[in-house]
Amino acid sequence: MSALLQTRDLQLAFGAVVVADHINFELQEGERLAVIGQNGAGKTTFINICTGLIRPTAGQVFFEGREVTKLAPRAIALRGMVRSFQLPQLFTEHTVRDCVRIASAGKHGALGLWQPLAEAVPAAEVDHVLEMVGLLPRAGEISGALPEGQRKLLDIAMALILKPRLLILDEPTSGVSTDEKHGLMATIMRALDEQKVTAIFVEHDVDIVSTYATRVAAWIAGKVAADGKPADVLADPVIRANVIGE
Ligand SMILES: Nc1ncnc2c1ncn2[C@@H]1O[C@H](COP(=O)(O)OP(=O)(O)O)[C@@H](O)[C@H]1O
Numbered sequence: 001m002s003a004l005l006q007t008r009d010l011q012l013a014f015g016a017v018v019v020a021d022h023i024n025f026e027l028q029e030g031e032r033l034a035v036i037g038q039n040g041a042g043k044t045t046f047i048n049i050c051t052g053l054i055r056p057t058a059g060q061v062f063f064e065g066r067e068v069t070k071l072a073p074r075a076i077a078l079r080g081m082v083r084s085f086q087l088p089q090l091f092t093e094h095t096v097r098d099c100v101r102i103a104s105a106g107k108h109g110a111l112g113l114w115q116p117l118a119e120a121v122p123a124a125e126v127d128h129v130l131e132m133v134g135l136l137p138r139a140g141e142i143s144g145a146l147p148e149g150q151r152k153l154l155d156i157a158m159a160l161i162l163k164p165r166l167l168i169l170d171e172p173t174s175g176v177s178t179d180e181k182h183g184l185m186a187t188i189m190r191a192l193d194e195q196k197v198t199a200i201f202v203e204h205d206v207d208i209v210s211t212y213a214t215r216v217a218a219w220i221a222g223k224v225a226a227d228g229k230p231a232d233v234l235a236d237p238v239i240r241a242n243v244i245g246e
C-alpha cells in the first residue's frame, strides 16, 4: 500500500538559506505526526510545499500515490490534503457558522453571488462539525470576537467541513495559554479520531508532543534530523541540544 503522503528529494532555498534539503518523507494513514524544530528550521515551508503554496526547486510530492507537486492549493485540498495556518484565516466579520458555511461552499464551487449560503451547504453537516469542536453554542457569534483558542478551533472546523483525509496543523496551540493547550489538543484529536483523519501538527511544547503524537519528526536547517517514536526522538541527545534547547 502506498503512503498517504510522500515527498521525494524536496529541495528549496531562499537565497543562501536552504529551507528544504533533500527531504524524503513518508506518512502512513492513521499517524499523528508531530513536527518539531526551532524557528526558521523550515517546518512551515515543508507544509507550504506539500499543500501547493510554494513550489520546490526540485523534488516531488505524492498524495495517495498521485503526484500533486504542481497542483494549486485548492486542487490539493479537494483531493483531501487540507492545512490550517499558525494564525487562523477566518472571515472575521462573519458568524462562526457562516465561516464554516463559506469554507464548505468554496469547496463545492457554490460560492455564487446570488445563492444564499444557507442553501448551499447542508446545515446539519455544518452544525455537526461545530459540535465536534465545541463551538455550536457560539455558532451565531461574530468570529472575529472569539478568543484565540476558539479561533483555532473554528479554523479546524473550517478544515474538517472539507472532509480531509490528511489535516496539517501549523502550530495549533501557539498563542494559547499553557493551561488551555491540553484542552485544545484533546478537542482537536477527538474530532480527528471521529472523522478518521490522519494528522501532522507542528508543535513546540514537548509535553503536548509526547501526549498526542504517535511519531515525531525533528527539523534542523531544512533537514529531517530525526524521525521515529516520540520517546526516542525526544531523548535523542542531538535533538535535545539543537531542537528542544537544553
Ligand atoms: N517566502 C519567503 N521568502 C524568503 N524567505 C523565507 C520565505 N518563507 C520563509 N523564509 C525563510 O525560510 C526559513 C524557514 O522558514 P519557515 O519554514 O517559516 O520556518 P519554521 O516554520 O520552521 O519556523 C526562515 O529563515 C524564513 O525566514
Ligand SMILES: [Mg+2]
Binding pocket: 043, 044, 045, 086, 170
Ligand atoms: Mg512556522
